[in-house]
Amino acid sequence: MSNGTIAQVAHPGLFAANPVIIRGTGTPVVYLHGPFGQEWSGFLDDISEVHEVYAPAHPGSVDMSDLEHLDSLWDLILYYDDLFRALGLERFDLIGHSFGGMVAAEYAASFPDRVKKLVLIDAMGLWNDNHPVADHLLASSQARIAMRFHDAQSDVVLDHLKAPEDPAAAQEAHINQFMALASTSHFIHPIPERGLHKRLRRISAPTLVVWGAEDRLTPPAYADEFAALIGGARVELIKGAGHVPQLERREEATGLIGDFLA
C-alpha cells in the first residue's frame, strides 16, 4: 500500500497511535481517505513530488475501540485537530476524498484559519432527495465495485482491486476493509449528512471541487451544491471517471489538483 514512511503518531487523547503515511518534501498537504480504507496511490506519489503529503488513517480503522471515545462527527473533527497539532501542522493544504471529503469540509468550516487551500474529491456530506448518495455499507462487494468505478474492467481498476495471492495477506486486506467501512459508517450511517450545508459558508480557503462525471456513489450533482455553498469554489468534472477519479483518471486529477495547489 505505502511507498511512504509510516509514522506511528501518538495521539494526545485516549486513542491508538495513527499510522500516518508521510512522503515528499515541500509545503504540507494532508489527504483524508474514503470509506474503503487508508491508501497511498499513484496520485499521492504525484502530489508528493512537490509537497510533503500526510495520509492518516481514520480512527477506528486500526483499533475499533477508538470509536468508544468518538460519539459524533464533531468529536472526529477535534480528533483531527489534535492529530494535526501532534504532526506540527499549523497551516496546510487539505485534500479529502469521499467520506474524507466530508471530514475535510467540516474541518475547514470549523477551523478556517488552519486550511490554506481545500480540495474536495467526490465528497460526501450533503444530501439531495433527487440524487441520493448510494448505500455503500449495506451492499454486496460487487455492488460496491459497481458504485465506485466507472469502468470496473479497466486495467487500473482491476489492478487496484486485485486481492493478494497469499491467503494471510488476503485475509488481512479483508479485515482492513471491514474495519475501514465499520469505522467510517460510525459517523455517517445511514445518511452521510450532519448539517454541513449550514457550515460550508465558514470556509475561507480557496476551494477546488473535483468530481468524477460518472460517479454513482455520490452523484456529480453534489459538485455544484458544494460550489454554491462555498464562496468562490471552482468545480472540475472529470469525464470517464466514477467515485475515484484520482485512480481512473490519475493524470487529469493530478494536473488539476497539482496546479491548484501550486
Next chain:
Amino acid sequence: MKSIWFHMQGYRDLPDDFPQKYDSVWVTPPNDELCDPAMVSKYLKWNIEELELADELGFDGVGVNEHHQNAYGFPVSPNLIASILANRRSDAAIVVLGNTLPLYNPAIRVAEEFATLDCLSGGRLVAGFPVGSPMDTVGCYGLPPTEVRPRYYEAHDLIMQAWTKPGPFPFNGRFNKLRYVNPWPKPLQKPHPPVWLAGGGSIETWKFATDNNYTYSYLSFSGHLAAKNLMQGYWDQVEKAGLDDNPYRAGFAQLVVVGDTDADAEKLYLKHIQNFYAKSLHVAPHFAAPPGFQTVDSVKAALAKSAGSAFGSVTSPYDLTWADYTEKSKRVIGGSPDTVVAGLEEAIRSLRVGHLMVILQIQSMDRELTEHNTRLFAEKVMPRIRTIWDKEGYRDHWWPLGATRNSQADTSVIKVGVPA
C-alpha cells in the same frame, strides 16, 4: 421442561418466484408489491387466535418477538399483541423475546411497557432483551453497526435501574439522558420479571448472560445438530462463570410439525417447510452481516471457519426432501407423535435446554393446519416432554411468578389444581 408456543407472525402468502425476483425478505422487499394490508388484517386475527388456542391447550407459555420490514415475521411491536394475551384470565407465561433494546430511545419506554404488561397479566411476563438482528437495527432503523451494542448495554442498565431503584433519579448515559427516571408502574414481579437473552451465538451475549444470571436462548433454524457446538460454547461460559448447569439457563427455537404418522406429516407440511427456508430465510448477506456489527475477532473466527451462514444455503430449499430436513440435518423435527417426542428429547438433552420455543406455524401454513399441528403437539407430544429434567430435580428460576400453570412439573412436590 417448558414448551412455549412461539409465533413468528410472518406474511403467509408470498409469490412462488419470490426468492428469484427479490433480493431480500428483509429490509427492502417492496411493501406495495408484496404486503396487502387487507391480508394482514386476516393474518393478525389468525395470529392472535393461534396464540389464544395455545394458551387454552395448556402450553406453558406463549411467545412473541420484534422484527421490522420483512415477510419473515413483522411483529413490529410485540407488546401490542402481548397486551391482548395479558388481558386474558390465564396462568400461562407471556414470553416477549423480546423488545430490541437498541431501537428504543429513550429506552425507558421498554421499562414502562414491560411493567405495564406485567401488571396487566398478573406477573406472567418474561422480559426478553435481544440485541436485535443487523437487518432490524442497521438496515431498518438506521443505527451505525458500531452503535448497536453500546446502545444495547446502556438501555439494559437504564431499564434495570428503573425497575430496581426508587424513582425519581437521574440517568446520564451516552445515548439516554433523563433527568427524572420514575416509571409508573414498576413491574409486579419483584425485583423484576425474569430476563431472557436471545441471540445468534455471539460470545459477548453469553458473557452478558452469565454476568447477570440471565437465561440465553439460541434462536436458530438450523436444528440441534448445527447448534450443538454453539450451545456448548454457552455452557462452557456458564461453567467458567462458576454457575450451575441448570438447563433452564438455556432455550432453543425449533420448527416442529406433527402428523398422525410420519408419512402424513410429510404430506401435510413439507411444502410449508420448503417455503420457510426458501422465502422466510432469503436474507441478503449484505443486510445480514454489515461491517462493524460483529467484532473483528468474530469476523476472523468466521473467516477461519468459513462455515455456511445461518441464512441461505447452496442447495435450493425446494430440492431438499423430507428426509433431508428431518433426518439428515434435523433442522425440522417432524413426523408422528412418537417420532417427534424422540426427536425433541434428543435435541433437548443434547443442547441441555429447559425452554423450548416451539414453532408450529411455519411460513405459508394457514389457520386450520396450524391448529391441527398445535392440537396434536399439545395432546400427544407436550405431556411426554414436560417431565424432562424433573428427575434431575432442576427448577426453573427464570419463570414468571404469576405463571403458575404446570408448576408441579417444576416442584414435583404437590400436585395443585390448575384453573381452567
